[in-house]
Amino acid sequence: MDDKITKPRCHIPWQQMVIDSDGTVVPCCYWSAYGNVNPPCGNLNKQSLLEIWNSDVYRNLRDNMAKGDLEKAGCSKCLAIQQGVGLDLRYDIDSDSEEPVSTEYTKNMRKLKQEIGEGKSVLKSLPTVISLTPSHVCNYRCIHCYQDSTREVSLQRKDAVAEILSLIPVLVRIVAGGGEPFIIPLWKEFLKSSDLTINPYLNFATSTNASIISDEILSSLNKFKTLALNVSFDGATKEVYEKVRINGNFGNVVNNIDRLIEITNKKPNSFTSITMSVMKANIINIPELIRFAASRKLDFGLSPVLTMPIDQAINCFNNPVSEMKGWKEAIELSYNLFDELFQFKLNELNEASRIQYRNYITVLDKSIPWDILKKEHFLIEGKIDDSMNNAYKNQYGDNLIIAIFPYGGDKPQKCMYYAIPKGNTYSVYLPNGKYALGLYPRNVVPGYFPNWNITIYNGKVINDLYVKDNNNLFKKCLARFFK
Numbered sequence: 001m002d003d004k005i006t007k008p009r010c011h012i013p014w015q016q017m018v019i020d021s022d023g024t025v026v027p028c029c030y031w032s033a034y035g036n037v038n039p040p041c042g043n044l045n046k047q048s049l050l051e052i053w054n055s056d057v058y059r060n061l062r063d064n065m066a067k068g069d070l071e072k073a074g075c076s077k078c079l080a081i082q083q084g085v086g087l088d089l090r091y092d093i094d095s096d097s098e099e100p101v102s103t104e105y106t107k108n109m110r111k112l113k114q115e116i117g118e119g120k121s122v123l124k125s126l127p128t129v130i131s132l133t134p135s136h137v138c139n140y141r142c143i144h145c146y147q148d149s150t151r152e153v154s155l156q157r158k159d160a161v162a163e164i165l166s167l168i169p170v171l172v173r174i175v176a177g178g179g180e181p182f183i184i185p186l187w188k189e190f191l192k193s194s195d196l197t198i199n200p201y202l203n204f205a206t207s208t209n210a211s212i213i214s215d216e217i218l219s220s221l222n223k224f225k226t227l228a229l230n231v232s233f234d235g236a237t238k239e240v241y242e243k244v245r246i247n248g249n250f251g252n253v254v255n256n257i258d259r260l261i262e263i264t265n266k267k268p269n270s271f272t273s274i275t276m277s278v279m280k281a282n283i284i285n286i287p288e289l290i291r292f293a294a295s296r297k298l299d300f301g302l303s304p305v306l307t308m309p310i311d312q313a314i315n316c317f318n319n320p321v322s323e324m325k326g327w328k329e330a331i332e333l334s335y336n337l338f339d340e341l342f343q344f345k346l347n348e349l350n351e352a353s354r355i356q357y358r359n360y361i362t363v364l365d366k367s368i369p370w371d372i373l374k375k376e377h378f379l380i381e382g383k384i385d386d387s388m389n390n391a392y393k394n395q396y397g398d399n400l401i402i403a404i405f406p407y408g409g410d411k412p413q414k415c416m417y418y419a420i421p422k423g424n425t426y427s428v429y430l431p432n433g434k435y436a437l438g439l440y441p442r443n444v445v446p447g448y449f450p451n452w453n454i455t456i457y458n459g460k461v462i463n464d465l466y467v468k469d470n471n472n473l474f475k476k477c478l479a480r481f482f483k
């Protein structure tokens with residue numbers, strides 16, 4: 001490929017559509033997460049796929065990415081860019097030698113390369129990477145899962161799925177999303193019946209809990225030329241794994257990982273990898289994860305839990321001193337183990353890739369607010385207004401959490417502390433200062449709509465002020481999470 005074509009820092013804007021079960025389309029999974037607050041590109045329940053593909057949001061993203069302006073593109077906080085993950089044009093290079101051009105895949109790819117080279121923002125070439133999450137149905141109930149409040153949602157527009165599947169001949173990659181992809185009927189049917197003669201280059205990718213890997217699934221996976229299989233592995237010991245991955249069986253999953261490795265090891269340019277969503281319940285288990293990955297020569301990823309649920313997030317605390325116990329040592333050991341055990345891998349890589357590979361640990365390390373430990377924290381025991389507490393319990397049940405936002409100047413800043421209500425009381429360790437507090441269902445991202453303020457001076461609460469008027473506003477705001 002010539003230099004012009006590889007120029008954009010990230011090629012996702014020209015290649016990818018990520019479709020969620022409520023019809024929302026975004027270019028990637030970092031678009032509205034990890035501190036990025038970008039609008040969706042469209043909604044498949046209301047618009048056609050190709051209308052969204054050249055929507056204003058995609059065009060703005062392509063224009064600014066082509067210029068290298070990550071801020072205006074909406075990508076300045078992208079975790080993938082921070083982690084240094086390669087975001088090159090994705091395609092099967094064997095298609096370069098297809099002469100005469102006979103597949104839809106190669107025709108479309110050549111058009112796409114030309115359009116990227118010309119800096120086009122309105123594309124005639126079709127999307128080449130589709131990630132589709134038909135629903136959030138799952139056989140697990142992981143303690144951190146952001147999908148808990150949306151298990152029942154699915155695509156409503158009748159023709160939407162057919163529109164997506166009509167792209168199969170030109171797709172470089174199809175990403176089977178979930179819930180648990182291998183129990184979702186659409187993916188089970190797709191795997192069973194897909195005819196790869198219409199696209200011999202199609203790469204099948206998924207992230208799975210690897211609880212159900214039947215012989216039938218394995219033989220369907222085997223049909224694809226290349227596979228990118230990621231297993232979410234939130235604990236490398238039985239105890240930690242089963243504490244996070246509720247309904248999971250550690251031994252069964254390890255066995256299934258080995259079955260997947262057996263298949264991907266036989267296919268060039270294919271892999272099985274493992275990823276840990278790093279949270280309070282498993283952070284000190286990272287060294288075990290690295291040992292596990294190294295013992296099987298597996299690539300691994302670390303994905304921090306940051307915005308929800310706040311009692312598991314690694315940047316939000318009830319009692320930082322006790323909750324962060326052992327974290328520093330675990331991270332230090334992870335760096336050392338990584339350098340020692342992944343020597344085999346590092347030797348194969350150039351300097352840039354070596355740094356990128358280690359970046360998983362570095363980015364995680366940087367996500368932890370270590371400085372918080374330098375402040376003196378005082379035990380604060382408070383009371384929740386009875387009428388508010390009852391109203392929230394009636395509406396959202398018992399699974400409530402108090403999000404605590406330190407003030408910076410006049411305004412509450414991001415949530416850094418939490419408390420679990422016990423009846424109508426709560427306790428939390430806080431430094432002196434002013435805080436806004438709000439009740440939230442545990443399985444949503446807490447926004448800035450707090451219900452009351454407290455001020456702590458010399459380790460004592462000197463002001464406990466309910467912002468009564470906010471309660472109605474707050475309820476309205478919460479309603480949008482459950483519409």
Ligand SMILES: C[S@@+](CC[C@H](N)C(=O)[O-])C[C@H]1O[C@@H](n2cnc3c(N)ncnc32)[C@H](O)[C@@H]1O
Nearest residue numbers: 144145146178179180207208209232277305308
């Ligand atoms: C939602 S799951 C769907 C696919 C499959 N069920 C699995 O577990 O891999 C996709 C990934 O999102 C991660 N995840 C779920 N909730 C998260 C959260 N609150 N923060 C960060 N990652 C989360 C999971 O651990 C998993 O790796």
Ligand code: SF4
Nearest residue numbers: 138140142145179209
């Ligand atoms: S296996 Fe995946 S989708 Fe299922 S509960 Fe766990 S993280 Fe969520």
